[in-house]
Amino acid sequence: MTSHVEQQIAARIAAARRKDAEDKRRRQELAEARQHGLAARHAQKLRNQASRSTTPKENRMTSKLDQTRRAAMELTLYQLQTPNTTDVYDLLTRLCPRGIHDLLPLTLHLAESAGELLARECGSKVDAAASLAQQLAKASESDR
Structure with missing residues (x-):
């Protein structure tokens, strides 16, 4: 108990x-x-x-960044869907009506995206930079 x-x-x-x-x-x-x-x-x-x-x-789209992203997406979609790239100038003119003022942010955004993708493929930003530098050196040599 x-x-x-x-x-x-x-x-x-x-x-x-x-x-x-x-x-x-x-x-x-x-x-x-x-x-x-x-x-x-x-x-x-x-x-x-x-x-x-x-x-x-x-x-x-409200912000400039959103507009730039949208333009980059449209340009990328065009490049993926169209084998003939001769009409890309018409698309760029439509996407960048103010010329260089619209083209610079678009170019920077595409460069950032390409850099991130290359860094993922190479494993790090350092390796990506080295790979890109080698590719640019080869391209410079072939231009000569």
Whole structure:
């Protein structure tokens, strides 16, 4: 037979275990609700973006960086889809209506993207830079 004190200690231990289990279950439910809420907010954001009016003024990308990214994406898509690149000048004229002022950010963005891709392929920026320097040296030699 257990004493009254031992019974109270056992009851307290059982209550603490029930409380811990309840807290864990509640935290799990909150985490699931949080994940569901994040997914729902993201889906709603995408629906809102898709349902916006498509008039040119409202559909325009707002920041210069967004405009540059969009131009780079259009140029890259054109290059991927079109084997004949002679029409690229018409596309560049459309993408860069202000000439050099629009072309510089586009060129920088494409150079950054190409650099990131080359760094991923080579394993590091240092190796990518070395590889690119070798390719440029070979191109310079063949130009002579």
